[in-house]
Amino acid sequence: xxxxxxxxxxxxxxxxxxxxxxxxxxxxxxxxxxxxxxxxxxxxxxxxxxxxxxxxxxxxxxxxxxxxxxxxxxxxxxxxxxxxxxxxxxxxxxxxxxxxxxxxxxxxxxxxxxxxxxxxxxxxxxxxxxxxxxxxxxxxxxxxxxxxxxxxxxxxxxxxxxxxxxxxxxxxxxxxxxxxxxxxxxxxxxxxxxxxxxxxxxxxxxxxxxxxxxxxxxxxxxxxxxxxxxxxxxxxxxxxxxxxxxxxxxxxxxxxxxxxxxxxxxxxxxxxxxxxxxxxxxxxxxxxxxxxxxxxxxxxxxxxxxxxxxxxxxxxxxxxxxxxxxxxxxxxxxxxxxxxxxxxxxxxxxxxxxxxxxxxxxxxxxxxxxxxxxxxxxxxxxxxxxxxxxxxxxxxxxxxxxxxxxxxxxxxxxxxxxxxx
Numbered sequence: 385x386x387x388x389x390x391x392x393x394x395x396x397x398x399x400x401x402x403x404x405x406x407x408x409x410x411x412x413x414x415x416x417x418x419x420x421x422x423x424x425x426x427x428x429x430x431x432x433x434x435x436x437x438x439x440x441x442x443x444x445x446x447x448x449x450x451x452x453x454x455x456x457x458x459x460x461x462x463x464x465x466x467x468x469x470x471x472x473x474x475x476x477x478x479x480x481x482x483x484x485x486x487x488x489x490x491x492x493x494x495x496x497x498x499x500x501x502x503x504x505x506x507x508x509x510x511x512x513x514x515x516x517x518x519x520x521x522x523x524x525x526x527x528x529x530x531x532x533x534x535x536x537x538x539x540x541x542x543x544x545x546x547x548x549x550x551x552x553x554x555x556x557x558x559x560x561x562x563x564x565x566x567x568x569x570x571x572x573x574x575x576x577x578x579x580x581x582x583x584x585x586x587x588x589x590x591x592x593x594x595x596x597x598x599x600x601x602x603x604x605x606x607x608x609x610x611x612x613x614x615x616x617x618x619x620x621x622x623x624x625x626x627x628x629x630x631x632x633x634x635x636x637x638x639x640x641x642x643x644x645x646x647x648x649x650x651x652x653x654x655x656x657x658x659x660x661x662x663x664x665x666x667x668x669x670x671x672x673x674x675x676x677x678x679x680x681x682x683x684x685x686x687x688x689x690x691x692x693x694x695x696x697x698x699x700x701x702x703x704x705x706x707x708x709x710x711x712x713x714x715x716x717x718x719x720x721x722x723x724x725x726x727x728x729x730x731x732x733x734x735x736x737x738x739x740x741x742x743x744x745x746x747x748x749x750x751x752x753x754x755x756x757x758x759x760x761x762x763x764x765x766x767x768x769x770x771x772x773x774x775x776x777x778x779x780x781x782x783x784x785x786x787x788x789x790x791x792x793x794x795x796x797x798x799x800x801x802x803x804x805x
Contacts, residue, residue, distance in 0.1 A: 410466045410520040414721050415532035418448045420498070420691070421677065421742045422717065424536060430674055430714065432590035433536035434777060434795065437516045443503040443534070444686070445523070446742070450497035454526050455485045457503055459510070462518040464583050464597075464781045464790040466535075471515065471789055478512040482524075489687050495649040496691035496740075516540045516792045517781075534717070535592065537779060537792055543570040545778050545796025549803045551770050553614035560768035562800050564617040568601070568609040568780050573793065576785050578609050583781040583790065588619050588774055589672045591718045594759060620761035621772045621800070624668035625713065625747035628654050631678040633690055633743050650692040656734060657750070659700035661767035670747050672775045675715040678744035689743050698726065698735040698750055700765055705752065707760060709735055713748040720757050726750075774800045 415422055424433040425442040435441050447453055461469050461476045473481075487502045506512055513519070515538070522533040545566055552561035564586060568575075575582060579600050586596040599616055601609035611617060629638035630652050636643050644651035660666075682688030696711050703709070709726045712718050716739075726735040750765040761768070778796040783789065 408467070410460060410462055410468060410533075412520075412535060412717075413522075413530050413533045414719060415445070417723065419532055420446045420448060420740065421715070422532070422534065423714075424534070430676070432587075432714075432777065433534065434779065435536065435538055436795075437513070437538045437540050441505055441536075443505065443521060444501065446491075446498040446500050448496065448498050448691075448740075450490060450499050452488060452490065452499050455501060455531065456482055456524040456526075456528065457485060458482055458522040458524060459513070460520045460522065461515060461789070462520055464518065464585075464783075466518060466520070469517075469789045476513065476515040477510060478514060479506075479510045481510055482528075483509040485523075491687050491690075492684070493682075493688055494690040498691070500687050502686070513538060515789065517790055518792075539779060539792035539795045541794065542572050543568055543780055543782075543794030545569075545780060545794050547776065547778060547796040547798040549774075549776065549798055549800040551803060551805050552618055554618075557618070559770055560621060561618045562621045562770060562772075562774065562803060563614070564611075564619070564776060564778070564798075566611050566617075566778055566796060568611075568794065570607065570793070573782070574607055575609065575782070578604065581783050581785065581787075582609060584611070585779040585781070586617060586619075587777040587779070590714060590775075590777070591673065593718050593720075593757075594619070594761065619774070619776075620764065620768045621770050621774065622749070622761070622764060622768055623660055623665070623766035623772055625670040625673055625749050626657060626668070627670060627745065627747050628652070628694065629745045630692060630694075630743045631680040631745065633679070633692055647693075650690065651695065651738075652692045653695040654697065656697040656699050659698065659703065659750075659765045661765060662702070663767075665767075665769035665771050667771075667773075670773070671745075672773070673714045673718075673747050673749070675713065675746040676744045677742055685744070691740050691742050693738050694741045694746075696726070696737045696739065696748075697732075698765070699733070700735065700750075701733065703765065705760070705763055707752050707754045709765060710751045710753060711737055711739060711748055712751040713746065715741060715746050715748065718751075720751070720753050720759075770803065772800065776800070 422445040547566040679689040726737040752760040780794040781790040
């Protein structure tokens with residue numbers, strides 16, 4: 385009797401541990417060194433991976449090995465907190481995933497060889513994604529091991545999100561922060577228990593590393609949900625993104641100080657940037673962290689744009705924090721991986737880093753973070769100025785009392801060019 389009871393207990397413990405392992409939070413897997421220029425594309429432009437349900441998009445990347453390796457893809461539906469849902473795959477996906485990416489082409493007339501992969505959603509195998517919400521796109525190798533993964537979101541347009549950008553409510557931060565005042569309105573949904581069932585995600589310039597989440601409505605007016613917080617919805621304003629352009633890879637121009645062609649591939653040495661925290665705010669026209677692949681002498685930028693070693697250098701003599709400085713932007717998914725961490729050159733007294741980047745127009749910034757990846761925006765290398773032009777996105781998640789998953793029912797956007805007091 386005791387042995388049977390012990391076996392039953394072991395069985396339930398095994399089932400419980402299995403369920404917990406299945407429900408582990410999905411985190412983005414950083415791509416290996418040979419995978420570069422990973423991006424979502426819509427309407428022929430690099431896009432923040434937030435798409436309306438039913439619309440099409442592409443997922444593109446380069447493999448620097450250039451050996452036409454076989455890659456497969458898997459799509460996982462997740463809840464608000466990026467835990468896989470228990471929704472059967474055939475309910476959120478019409479067709480199949482776990483298919484080989486068939487659209488790939490080798491580079492042409494490039495010193496750095498690579499194979500360019502282009503996965504369209506929908507495609508002949510995956511005809512439709514049926515549900516809104518969070519998704520994780522996994523790229524697999526022939527052994528079905530995950531090579532890397534990226535988040536994307538699909539939203540329904542059934543709730544409006546009027547949004548205003550204001551200066552910080554806290555006087556001590558009024559020169560450095562931007563506050564988001566917004567509401568959630570819907571003429572087709574009567575919100576059930578919004579304090580429990582509604583969630584939001586606030587995103588600045590497509591950077592999920594600095595998002596604000598788990599903010600509940602402050603109060604309601606009828607069916608409208610109002611968010612007018614003083615501090616909970618504030619972002620550090622940062623500074624305008626820096627940039628360089630090397631669409632003509634043989635010519636030094638637009639923040640490129642010098643071109644070195646003595647090695648196997650081109651080297652682009654940028655002018656040394658000065659830390660801007662203690663300088664007055666200056667308007668730079670940027671594209672809010674994005675990048676554009678462009679070869680001025682090519683007809684197909686996807687496979688004719690070359691790679692170059694881009695040498696970044698930063699002069700920050702007053703920087704004394706015991707944290708790392710990283711080169712950051714949408715070109716590397718705002719990654720804090722070691723290959724983007726700058727090294728201090730004691731002889732020159734500057735921070736340096738060489739990064740392999742596909743030619744074109746690239747926005748970037750310098751980010752301070754500790755060894756655990758916690759970003760220190762308050763002590764930003766280039767400071768925080770309320771005048772900075774930032775693009776904000778708000779996603780609204782709703783799970784009804786009897787709902788099985790977190791729907792994204794609305795999306796709001798605003799630009800801080802229209803900031804008010």
